[in-house]
Structures are given as C-alpha cells and as structure tokens.
Amino acid sequence: MLITRIERFLRETGMPWTKFGRLAAHDPRFVQDLRNGRSPRPATEQRVEHFMNIYRETTHAA
DSSP states (O other): OHHHHHHHHHHHHOOOHHHHHHHHHSOTTHHHHHHTTOOOOHHHHHHHHHHHHHHHHHHHHO
C-alpha cells in the first residue's frame, strides 16, 4: 500500500507529513487523507513514488 511506503519514507527521512504532502502531491493534507482511507489516483501514486525515489537518490548521493 502506498501509505505504508510513505510512512516508512517519513520515518527514514524525518520529513514532516505536511511537508511531504506539499512536495510530493501539492497537498499538505495528502498523508492525513491517506491515513483516513483516501485512495489516490494512479497518476498521483506514480508522482509520489517518483518523488520518494528521486529524494532518496539525491540525499544519499550527497
């Protein structure tokens, strides 16, 4: 599930969930909405996965 992968990402990075939502989905409530049962569109899910992958690559490369 996407929310499980996001929660792991948040723990690994220490990023606040509102900041993640703003950066990854342009919605500061995105993570809270997922926690409450929201199902993202496939395009949104792809964008969020892409954000997490790029973020990990760039922060680990530094």
